[in-house]
Amino acid sequence: MSDKKVNPWRWIPSLYFGQGIPYVVVMTLSVIMYKNLGFSNTDIALYTSWLYLPWVIKPLWSPLIELFHTKRSWIIALQFLIGVALAMVALTIPGPQAFQMTLAVFWLMAFASASHDIAADGFYMLALPQHSQAAFVGVRSTFYRLANIGGQGGLVYLAGELQERTGSMTTAWSIVFALLAGLFGLMAAYHFFVLPRPAADAKGPGRLGSAGLLRDFLQVFAEFFRKPGIGVILGFLLLYRFPEAQLLKLATPFLLDSPAAGGLGLTNKQVGIAYGTVGLTALTLGGLLGGWIISRVGLKKALWPLVLMMHVPNIAFVALALAHPGSLVLISAALAVEQFGYGLGFTAYLMYMILVAEGSHQVSPGRPKTPEPPRGVADARRPGGSYATAHYAICTGFMALGMMIPGMWSGWLQDQLGYLHFFIWVLVATIPSFAMAALIKIPADFGKKQDEEPA
DSSP states (O other), X not given: OOGGGSXXXXXHHHHHHHHHHHHHIIIIIHHHHHHHTTOOHHHHHHHHHGGGHHHHSHHHHHHHHHHSSOHHHHHHHHHHHHHHHHHHHXXXXXXXXHHHHHHHHHHHHHHHHHHHHHHHHHHHHHHSOHHXXXXXXXXXXXXXXXXXXXXXXXXXXXXXXXXXXXXXXXHHHHHHHXXXXXXXXXXXXXXXXXXXXXXTSOOOOGGGXXXXXXXXXXXXXXXXXXXXXXXXXXXXXXXXXXHHHHHHHHXXXXXXXXXXXTSOOOOHHHHHHIIIIIIHHHHHHHHHHHHHHHXXXXXXXXXXXXXXXXXXXXXXXXXXXXXXXXXXXXXXXXXXXXXXXXXXXXXXXXXXXXHHHHOGGGSOTTOOOOOOOOOOSTTOOOTTSOOHHHHHHHHHHHHHHHHHHHHHHHHHHHHHHHHHHHHHHHHHTTHHHHHHHHHOOOOTTTTOOOOOOOO
């Protein structure tokens, strides 16, 4: 099939919807499922935080996808593998060692999902000309967000509905994962027939090309860690989301736990509405507004308002833990405020990663070049000697590490402090984030949209 005959609308929405689902399954649905099945917050936070590891070390194995087979082949094979993993979760949930067995499968799914990210993002750039890549950036983002809302909202609601009908939370989640397995099997089959076959997506050189690739790979990391102010850069990447990394793992357990345990006592269906749908919609709107603000005034001027908007709304969880409102409308409103602020503040983080990836000396003021999603190392080099794409991938690895480590102890800490004092601690934990924001250097007008000069 010629790639010229395939309308991008036939495959880009489904590809990025499929990219979003396994991530939300591993990072969010696993937490809710384990809470429903009665596991402790300490165990849930510790072991599900380890699931970030594939995204932390993703830059280390991305060259393998460059070396072997085509990215199209990787996408289809990994989607089938994710479907198999989802089916295995469905089968192991009712077993006597459900926690250990499902966690092992989630590990497999996490590595498959992270690898799928690499292949899909690389394929996107090979299958579309550059002008079309820019045109479909919003489509990609939209369908990835829809996958998050569908997973965190729709699937959680479905699990609640099935629990009410069957009387068993175990059965409910088994059905949810069985349906997801079927979806991914169909998606892989659909993409087998629909994905274009661009000439640029050639088979990698295999082991014969490994020597040259290894040299480029080492050079990428050497250049990254020679960046001026690398200590501050790493500190910001690791600590900017330090409070949110802890809050994120305990948000849904707090919503689900009974009032006697300090929680709000919501059902799965209510969590799916309040946090998975209303909250994620607010998060998306906050991200859009944050991007617009940066385009108007630049990252340097927008940084502190966005940092404050990211952290101050965490007070909403303190208020919820104090008041324990019985109204789903009030709870949804509080979560919307917190998520809207998080969306605003996260745009500053993403823009700073772009700055780090490009290097301030390579970015003209007001015209930051957003790096394409990581394709691997060998082809990430840009004219002028920069490895912007690969450096952006390294930044995302540190971003995941900054979420993984604090999340690991958050469940234990909450068990020791209770929800109210834990959320107060989250407010205190914003101090390192503010400190690192004060230390980073941002060129004037970086990110600010400039009016086109007349020809």
